[in-house]
Amino acid sequence: MNPDALAAHVAAILAALMQEGRLPSVDLPEVRMERPKNRDHGDYATNVALTLAKPAGLPPRDIATMLVEGLNAVPGVASAEIAGPGFVNIRLDSAAQGELARTVVAAGTDWGHGTSLAGRTVNVEFISANPTGPLHLGHTRWAAVGDAIARVLAAAGATVATEFYINDRGVQMDKFGASVMAAANGRPVPEDGYHGGYILDLAAAIVMARPDITSLPEDQQLIAFREAAYALQLKQQQQVLALFRTHFDVWFSERSLHESGAVERGMAKLREQGHVVEQEGAIWLRTTDFGDDKDRVLVKADGEYTYFASDTAYYVDKRARGFDLNIYLLGADHHGYVNRLRAVAACAGDDMDENVEVLIGQLVKITRGGEEVKLSKRAGTIVTLDDLVEEVGVDAARYTLARYPADSPLTLDLEEMTRATNDNPVFYVQYAHARIASVLRNADELGIDWQGAEFAPALLDHERENNLLGMIGEFPRIVASAAELREPHRVARYLEDLATAYHRFYDVCRVLPRSDEQLAPIHIARLWLCASARQTIANGLDLLGVSAPERM
RNA sequence: GCGCCCGUAGCUCAAUGGAUAGAGCAACCGGUUUCUACCCGGUCGGUUGGGGGUUCGAGUCCCUCCGGGCGCACCA
Numbered sequence: 001m002n003p004d005a006l007a008a009h010v011a012a013i014l015a016a017l018m019q020e021g022r023l024p025s026v027d028l029p030e031v032r033m034e035r036p037k038n039r040d041h042g043d044y045a046t047n048v049a050l051t052l053a054k055p056a057g058l059p060p061r062d063i064a065t066m067l068v069e070g071l072n073a074v075p076g077v078a079s080a081e082i083a084g085p086g087f088v089n090i091r092l093d094s095a096a097q098g099e100l101a102r103t104v105v106a107a108g109t110d111w112g113h114g115t116s117l118a119g120r121t122v123n124v125e126f127i128s129a130n131p132t133g134p135l136h137l138g139h140t141r142w143a144a145v146g147d148a149i150a151r152v153l154a155a156a157g158a159t160v161a162t163e164f165y166i167n168d169r170g171v172q173m174d175k176f177g178a179s180v181m182a183a184a185n186g187r188p189v190p191e192d193g194y195h196g197g198y199i200l201d202l203a204a205a206i207v208m209a210r211p212d213i214t215s216l217p218e219d220q221q222l223i224a225f226r227e228a229a230y231a232l233q234l235k236q237q238q239q240v241l242a243l244f245r246t247h248f249d250v251w252f253s254e255r256s257l258h259e260s261g262a263v264e265r266g267m268a269k270l271r272e273q274g275h276v277v278e279q280e281g282a283i284w285l286r287t288t289d290f291g292d293d294k295d296r297v298l299v300k301a302d303g304e305y306t307y308f309a310s311d312t313a314y315y316v317d318k319r320a321r322g323f324d325l326n327i328y329l330l331g332a333d334h335h336g337y338v339n340r341l342r343a344v345a346a347c348a349g350d351d352m353d354e355n356v357e358v359l360i361g362q363l364v365k366i367t368r369g370g371e372e373v374k375l376s377k378r379a380g381t382i383v384t385l386d387d388l389v390e391e392v393g394v395d396a397a398r399y400t401l402a403r404y405p406a407d408s409p410l411t412l413d414l415e416e417m418t419r420a421t422n423d424n425p426v427f428y429v430q431y432a433h434a435r436i437a438s439v440l441r442n443a444d445e446l447g448i449d450w451q452g453a454e455f456a457p458a459l460l461d462h463e464r465e466n467n468l469l470g471m472i473g474e475f476p477r478i479v480a481s482a483a484e485l486r487e488p489h490r491v492a493r494y495l496e497d498l499a500t501a502y503h504r505f506y507d508v509c510r511v512l513p514r515s516d517e518q519l520a521p522i523h524i525a526r527l528w529l530c531a532s533a534r535q536t537i538a539n540g541l542d543l544l545g546v547s548a549p550e551r552m
Numbered sequence: 553g554c555g556c557c558c559g560u561a562g563c564u565c566a567a568u569g570g571a572u573a574g575a576g577c578a579a580c581c582g583g584u585u586u587c588u589a590c591c592c593g594g595u596c597g598g599u600u601g602g603g604g605g606u607u608c609g610a611g612u613c614c615c616u617c618c619g620g621g622c623g624c625a626c627c628a
Contacts, residue, residue: 170628300626507592
């Protein structure tokens with residue numbers, strides 16, 4: 001029996017009580033089945049009697065009494081009792097609980113996946129950097145968290161596309177080109193240009209590939225350098241993200257919006273809806289109609305489109321491509337965009353609460369042994385994604401970034417991220433996986449065919465087995481809540497608790513027969529439990545884009 | 553000035569309005585005759601920034617004050 005099935009029983013009992021007239025017929029609140037922190041409160045607990053008390057006009061304990069009566073008749077429920085103001089604490093038979101291991105092994109890599117977001121088509125846009133330099137820490141947080149959000153949404157049944165918006169248009173591209181050109185010609189980089197050491201590398205690479213470039217006239221040379229540097233820098237970003245296992249389904253160029261006519265189409269769409277006005281020679285979108293604090297310019301008085309015009313066109317384009325939910329993951333310095341992006345959706349005739357969602361990621365600070373690390377060898381200003389991966393590795397970087405909610409500022413220490421002990425949660429979780437894999441390997445070598453043997457779930461009645469099973473049973477709900485709340489850190493925190501539950505089990509419950517022992521049903525049952533724990537950890541790590549090693 | 557985010561143990565952080573606010577680190581004390589000790593058990597540690605409110609119940613919601621971060625372009 002899993003918690004959802006138990007919750008369904010509770011709902012059915014309450015519905016029956018209403019049918020019989022013992023409870024007034026009111027809207028049934030969502031039945032929440034919690035795993036109590038304090039195990040004295042049972043395997044599961046529900047507060048539904050408390051939430052039902054007010055609408056039903058009955059004391060919570062009276063409702064709980066009727067619920068307990070019904071629950072005690074449910075097969076698999078060992079006991080149900082009232083506690084405190086009206087909580088109902090439930091204990092399951094060990095057999096009912098142990099059956100879960102079979103469910104998990106049968107589900108395999110699908111275990112934990114659900115349908116709570118089935119039918120939703122979601123676009124997750126993140127990082128979306130200028131192709132004018134290496135990706136830095138601000139991008140890195142979203143590279144880990146954004147990718148994990150996309151994976152978790154997909155696990156909840158949504159159809160998900162990840163997208164990187166390349167800001168390849170506008171004056172910063174010219175500044176970038178001018179900087180590289182200056183470096184290639186041995187001149188100082190312009191004051192308002194890009195000054196990182198990588199500019200020199202780009203200049204050298206471009207001149208190497210195309211020695212005649214510096215003899216072009218200035219205006220042509222600027223364009224040639226700009227385009228060549230753009231191509232190289234974008235490729236570098238793509239390579240480091242691939243190395244980081246952050247996959248984008250679409251790399252969307254801002255320029256392409258202008259080249260394809262999408263900007264005109266977007267403008268037309270907004271005009272249709274009646275929120276485009278002309279004032280003082282410029283064309284504006286009246287975003288203040290929908291809660292923005294000022295209107296935004298689409299076309300400047302000189303006839304040039306603004307960046308904001310691209311944004312609106314991009315949104316309209318995404319909608320036209322069939323995404324009913326567009327999630328934007330932005331850095332803290334972009335929080336001013338939240339209202340404006342929501343207003344764009346509303347101006348396009350959409351529902352700003354349904355069709356668009358903007359998440360803000362706060363800053364990440366890096367320390368090494370307590371000292372803040374600011375300088376990057378290459379960029380000259382800030383720590384880059386390359387630097388981080390090089391120093392701590394992909395698994396540690398991804399996991400560490402993904403285990404904190406993105407909306408609070410974060411300080412990470414490089415030394416702690418690389419320590420290979422339980423100081424470091426990523427190793428702790430991975431170690432649990434490797435440890436189980438080792439036990440299963442040993443079982444195999446001993447010729448134990450646990451999958452073919454009779455599995456007696458009722459034997460898993462040790463407190464630590466019960467606890468481990470309970471933790472495993474939580475996984476689908478953890479995934480669903482991580483997706484619903486866009487908070488994949490919940491998966492990481494869960495995995496740490498699950499790993500602890502496994503280690504505690506392993507510490508006390510011998511899985512394989514010792515050399516002087518015969519193979520017994522308890523060994524088989526524990527192997528099923530091990531296999532289900534291993535599957536759950538592997539599936540959870542996969543949602544975070546972290547590897548689940550067989551050996552460590 | 554206006555707006556957004558944040559404030560929880562010495563440090564880094566959890567906690568979807570639920571029961572006694574939890575982990576890891578740091579400090580101290582223990583544990584393995586055989587499966588991975590990268591493990592397990594224990595001790596120490598809190599006025600959840602202050603104050604008020606909402607309710608059966610508030611770290612969580614509302615108001616206010618204090619402190620920190622960020623943003624307020626016909627730039628991109």
